[in-house]
Amino acid sequence: MPKSILILKGSPREKGNSSALADRLAEGARAAGAAVESVNLQDLNIAPCNACDLCGEQGQGCVIDDDMQDLYPKIAAAEALVLASPIYWFTYSAQLKLCIDRWYGYQGNRWGELRGKPFAILLTYGDTDLYTSGGINAIHTFETMCRFLKSEIVGIVHGTAMGIGDIEKQPDLLDQAYRLGQKLASV
Numbered sequence: 635m636p637k638s639i640l641i642l643k644g645s646p647r648e649k650g651n652s653s654a655l656a657d658r659l660a661e662g663a664r665a666a667g668a669a670v671e672s673v674n675l676q677d678l679n680i681a682p683c684n685a686c687d688l689c690g691e692q693g694q695g696c697v698i699d700d701d702m703q704d705l706y707p708k709i710a711a712a713e714a715l716v717l718a719s720p721i722y723w724f725t726y727s728a729q730l731k732l733c734i735d736r737w738y739g740y741q742g743n744r745w746g747e748l749r750g751k752p753f754a755i756l757l758t759y760g761d762t763d764l765y766t767s768g769g770i771n772a773i774h775t776f777e778t779m780c781r782f783l784k785s786e787i788v789g790i791v792h793g794t795a796m797g798i799g800d801i802e803k804q805p806d807l808l809d810q811a812y813r814l815g816q817k818l819a820s821v
């Protein structure tokens with residue numbers, strides 16, 4: 635069975651910079667024999683976690699009836715997960731954050747569906763560096779999350795790209811994403 639990798643794309647721009655990095659990662663992973671699925675979170679109807687806590691009380695998972703119900707089994711089936719996001723207001727996009735907040739629904743007896751999976755993250759921002767852009771905040775959140783989930787961080791690719799297509803001027807970043815895909819396929 636090929637290794638299965640799920641990419642969660644957090645940009646509303648289907649052909650944007652973080653999406654281009656994600657597609658290059660997918661190419662690298664497929665070339666190394668993995669099966670890759672990408673999901674555009676923008677296309678899904680995902681409500682914010684409402685802290686009802688029924689997931690924890692009843693151990694049945696999240697009870698909110700929206701598109702997360704199709705995504706939970708995909709996440710459970712994936713052997714590695716990739717987050718791809720633009721930096722919005724100095725951290726992840728809201729599209730990605732909404733999805734991650736709903737992972738609260740694993741509490742109770744379902745952490746095994748998420749915990750321990752290898753993770754990677756791809757981030758693009760308009761500002762000139764990791765600090766002024768706020769990319770550092772997203773990376774700090776990501777590292778803290780992976781520590782909590784007991785998940786290995788396989789790689790982090792980040793860089794500056796503002797307009798759609800700007801990422802194409804950064805072949806090194808695209809190469810990094812490709813190589814990260816190859817690495818993910820082998821961990």
Ligand SMILES: Cc1cc2nc3c(=O)[nH]c(=O)nc-3n(C[C@H](O)[C@H](O)[C@H](O)COP(=O)(O)O)c2cc1C
Pocket residue numbers: 645646647649650651652653719720721722723724725758759760761762766767768794795796797798
């Ligand atoms: C609502 C919004 C907020 C943004 N906030 C930031 C920011 O805080 N820091 C930054 O460096 N760039 C910021 N940007 C620029 C994007 O991060 C940048 O254009 C990125 O490459 C977009 O990725 P995408 O093409 O995958 O959507 C923002 C853009 C938008 C639309």
